Amino acid sequence: MTDTIDLRLFATFAKYMPENASAFPIEKGMTIARLIEGLPISPADAKLIFVNGTRATLQSRLDGGERVGIFPPVGGG
Amino acid sequence: MLSDLKNKIKAAALPKQMTDGSITPALTVAQVEELAIRFGTDGKTIETAALEEGIIPERYARNFQTLSCSEQVRLLGSRVTVAGLGGLGGAVIECLSRAGVGHLNLIDGDRFEDHNLNRQLLCTQDRVGLFKARSAAERICRINGSATVQAHNEYLTPKNAARLVRDCDAVVDCLDDIETRFTLESAAKEAGLPMISAAIAGLSGHVTTIYPQDQGLSLIYGKREELKSPKGAEAVLGCLPQAVMLIGAAESAEVIKVLLGREQNTLRNRMLMVDVETNAYEVLALV
Numbered sequence: 001m002t003d004t005i006d007l008r009l010f011a012t013f014a015k016y017m018p019e020n021a022s023a024f025p026i027e028k029g030m031t032i033a034r035l036i037e038g039l040p041i042s043p044a045d046a047k048l049i050f051v052n053g054t055r056a057t058l059q060s061r062l063d064g065g066e067r068v069g070i071f072p073p074v075g076g077g
Numbered sequence: 078m079l080s081d082l083k084n085k086i087k088a089a090a091l092p093k094q095m096t097d098g099s100i101t102p103a104l105t106v107a108q109v110e111e112l113a114i115r116f117g118t119d120g121k122t123i124e125t126a127a128l129e130e131g132i133i134p135e136r137y138a139r140n141f142q143t144l145s146c147s148e149q150v151r152l153l154g155s156r157v158t159v160a161g162l163g164g165l166g167g168a169v170i171e172c173l174s175r176a177g178v179g180h181l182n183l184i185d186g187d188r189f190e191d192h193n194l195n196r197q198l199l200c201t202q203d204r205v206g207l208f209k210a211r212s213a214a215e216r217i218c219r220i221n222g223s224a225t226v227q228a229h230n231e232y233l234t235p236k237n238a239a240r241l242v243r244d245c246d247a248v249v250d251c252l253d254d255i256e257t258r259f260t261l262e263s264a265a266k267e268a269g270l271p272m273i274s275a276a277i278a279g280l281s282g283h284v285t286t287i288y289p290q291d292q293g294l295s296l297i298y299g300k301r302e303e304l305k306s307p308k309g310a311e312a313v314l315g316c317l318p319q320a321v322m323l324i325g326a327a328e329s330a331e332v333i334k335v336l337l338g339r340e341q342n343t344l345r346n347r348m349l350m351v352d353v354e355t356n357a358y359e360v361l362a363l364v
Binding site for chain 1: 166277282304363
């Protein structure tokens, strides 16, 4: 069964935002790690992940309908 | 001595109309300086004594009613350590010294370079090559002669962190590499101090407030020992001034809330995430 999420990629990941990011298809129950496998992003660089405004991990599962934000480490001043 | 000082302050104060229409006794900047010289003390002492009597130093007139006299006194009595005096640090010291934070302890061993000119308020063409900490101290003195400053022209390291981060009420992380941010966090935690941390890359950035018992930076960067690089996405994207100013202002707001004991309004265990390009402004839960 396929559903969609609202996907946001930030900083160095922003250039990989897919055109269908606001309705990005997922498989219900898939992990964030699996989601990232389909993107040109290294999971080791995806340090900060948010699902519906709350910090999540690579192991967090998606049901569809979530807002997902993924950041690389940001350290500039 | 204090009652004599307060009597002289009362005698010098002149009625001024405040923004709410009320008439309140006030002291000009020149009067504060003159009284400080006459009593052999600093401007901060004069302003504190005035505020305790409900007399407003005019430099803070536009802080009222949002700040009460006792809150302004609290800021004047506060001591803040700012580590890193580049883009974020320059914005933070500008804001804190104007708001009336009484003492700033500054740490940065770096000197200005041409590539700082795009975003660092303290960096002007005539200051390229000069120490950032010294420039910050001079800027604070020009903005608010009542504040006191200590400037350390040295980089923060695990060896000197405990010495540099002490005797203050809050620590502000305006550093530009992730490894040193962890060093600062350890020192702040050991000293039992809250730390406000912000970081930028390109047009994005984030701010959070960390109390000593909180998980803190590991929630944002992962475990310190697993860091792949001391630098983040800024190594590729640089740091743009519009993001730096906004995040620096948000970081300053956190510092002031911490100093005033308004912990419930802070970003403790939360993170303000900003992307000025896409207008993404969101407060995210870290725990």
